[in-house]
Amino acid sequence: MENSIDLKALWQQQAVPKADNHSLQSKIETLRKRKTRQLVWSYVSLIGVALFISWVWYYYQPQFLSTKVGIVIIIASIFMLLVAVGKLGPFYKALDASVNSQHYLDALIQIRQREQVLYTRIMSLYFLFLSIGLGLYLYEYTSQMKPQVAATAYAITFAWMAFNWFYLRPLQIKKNAKKLDAVIRQAEEIKNQFVD
Amino acid sequence: MSFESIYKEYWSKIYRLCMAYVNDAGWAQDLAQDTFVIVWQQLASFRSESSIGTWIFRIATNNCLRQLERQKRNVKQELPLNLAEEKPVDIEPQIQLLYKFIGELPELDRIIISLELEEVKQAEIAQIVGVSESNVRVKIHRIKERLTKRFKEHGE
Numbered sequence: 052m053e054n055s056i057d058l059k060a061l062w063q064q065q066a067v068p069k070a071d072n073h074s075l076q077s078k079i080e081t082l083r084k085r086k087t088r089q090l091v092w093s094y095v096s097l098i099g100v101a102l103f104i105s106w107v108w109y110y111y112q113p114q115f116l117s118t119k120v121g122i123v124i125i126i127a128s129i130f131m132l133l134v135a136v137g138k139l140g141p142f143y144k145a146l147d148a149s150v151n152s153q154h155y156l157d158a159l160i161q162i163r164q165r166e167q168v169l170y171t172r173i174m175s176l177y178f179l180f181l182s183i184g185l186g187l188y189l190y191e192y193t194s195q196m197k198p199q200v201a202a203t204a205y206a207i208t209f210a211w212m213a214f215n216w217f218y219l220r221p222l223q224i225k226k227n228a229k230k231l232d233a234v235i236r237q238a239e240e241i242k243n244q245f246v247d
Numbered sequence: 248m249s250f251e252s253i254y255k256e257y258w259s260k261i262y263r264l265c266m267a268y269v270n271d272a273g274w275a276q277d278l279a280q281d282t283f284v285i286v287w288q289q290l291a292s293f294r295s296e297s298s299i300g301t302w303i304f305r306i307a308t309n310n311c312l313r314q315l316e317r318q319k320r321n322v323k324q325e326l327p328l329n330l331a332e333e334k335p336v337d338i339e340p341q342i343q344l345l346y347k348f349i350g351e352l353p354e355l356d357r358i359i360i361s362l363e364l365e366e367v368k369q370a371e372i373a374q375i376v377g378v379s380e381s382n383v384r385v386k387i388h389r390i391k392e393r394l395t396k397r398f399k400e401h402g403e
Contacts, residue, residue, distance in 0.1 A: 058345065058364055058391065058394060059364050059366070061341055061342050061345045062263065062342075062345065062364035062365070063364075064339065064342050065263050065266060065342055065346065067258070067259045067262045067263065068262065068272075068276055070254060070255060070258035070259075071280075072251075072254065074280070075254070075280055075283055075284070075287075078280055078281075078284055079284055079287060082284060148285050148289070148305070148306045148309045148310065149289065149293075149302055149305050149306055149309075150305065150309075150377075151305060151374060151375060151376055151377030152305070152308050152309060152312060152355070152358065152375065152376040152377050153376065153377030153378065154377055155305075155309040155312065156312060159312075159313075234315060234316050237315040238312075238315060241312060241315065241353075241354045241355060244353050244354065244355040244356070245355060245376075245377070245378055
């Protein structure tokens with residue numbers, strides 16, 4: 052027991068910086084501002100997307116329904132990505148900091164696993180819708196071209212989409228998974244310490 | 248209990264807990280402040296199901312555990328850590344050693360021993376981290392043995 056008294060005495064002698072209420076308040080203020088900024092940004096992007104649709108519609112006056120549907124799908128998929136990426140944020144909120152550490156780690160692991168699934172799905176859906184939208188959008192203009200030119204236009208577009216689907220999409224997913232995997236693995240390692 | 252009084256009463260305790268977890272003064276101060284930001288945000292939703300101390304220590308320990316998601320910071324901190332040592336910080340070598348040895352422990356042990364040294368009751372520690380009281384007792388015993396051994400090894 053003598054050792055433990057020593058440890059406690061040593062522990063208490065650790066120099067502690069003074070409680071700095073001022074810097075704490077400024078930290079809280081920064082956090083508040085950041086939240087407001089995020090909210091403003093999501094509204095700005097929403098309005099921006101809506102304005103862009105109206106502008107394309109008005110300026111190009113598309114005749115075919117397929118073109119209009121294509122535009123809507125393209126914009127919707129971009130918007131879906133914006134919302135979804137923003138939506139990943141609230142997962143943090145679902146993490147209740149006042150539960151015991153074991154439950155906290157469980158929740159953290161679960162949330163990160165869910166995030167991984169969601170991210171993969173959203174990226175796939177995004178590229179899928181983007182491709183469909185683009186294909187539909189092009190139809191009106193290619194139908195007015197000579198068949199060879201139209202075929203070339205489609206070939207180039209689809210090559211670009213294939214590049215997205217087979218190269219960019221897996222790359223993004225892999226990058227995100229790598230980050231999350233490391234977090235999940237470490238959280239599980241710490242969780243194992245609770246067992247014995 | 249007002250936020251100001253909580254802040255005053257718990258600042259040192261939370262700082263020491265964070266310091267033992269990361270063993271870096273600047274980082275510990277940041278972590279401790281983050282803890283109080285969360286306390287400030289959630290104080291209104293605090294229900295007296297547990298004592299306020301248990302509640303705050305839970306937030307602090309979870310905030311420490313959350314550092315596993317900030318590994319980049321960990322790497323970055325290695326440089327300032329050396330710089331910090333050059334500063335004329337007047338900490339007795341024994342205290343530095345204690346915090347260094349605690350920093351070498353697994354994460355959960357770091358938290359448990361910090362709470363024990365902060366004189367939190369073992370039943371409360373069990374509630375904070377979510378293991379049984381007997382498990383806490385066994386762990387504390389082992390950790391103290393390990394720390395004592397490290398001090399002895401260092402003394403030889």
